[in-house]
Amino acid sequence: MVSSRTIEIPVSINPTDAIRAMREIGESEGWSMERIDDSTIVQRWAIIVPITRSTRVLGIQVNGGKSDGLILRTWSFIPGSAGRISFVSFSIPDSFDGLDWNDFLEEWVSRLPRCPWKWSFIERSVIGYLIPEFRISRKRFANEGIDLNKWKSSD
Known part of the structure; x- marks a missing residue:
């Protein structure tokens, strides 16, 4: 078993866009990759009562x-009565953490x-204008070494 750390980040993109970006990087690097289909538990709020769903x-x-x-898992759900929020979760092996991880994440974002x-x-x-995921997203990307003021697409 490889030792790793996991980071979960709320994002404004679709799950398919997150997968596509990682697949493109993997193909350009010549990585052997496999698809993962899974499920996770999420909390949806109905007025004041949380409803647990898969x-x-x-x-x-x-x-x-x-x-x-290196594993990327991504999903989206509706936290309230409307609107979708997506998450990405990276499992980063210790052997890949550090400069390699920072370079990968910058390329993935671009x-x-x-x-x-x-x-x-x-x-x-x-x-929901005040949900904490908006701030958490910026904070987690910044903590991973991404310059939030200099985002640029590779297109």
């Missing part, structure tokens, strides 16, 4: 090479179709 998780795992054991830590005013209003 949601589908898409994922991709790297097998072999310097990034062996391959996304939009900035993953920014939601539009309309999106925030529909989801």
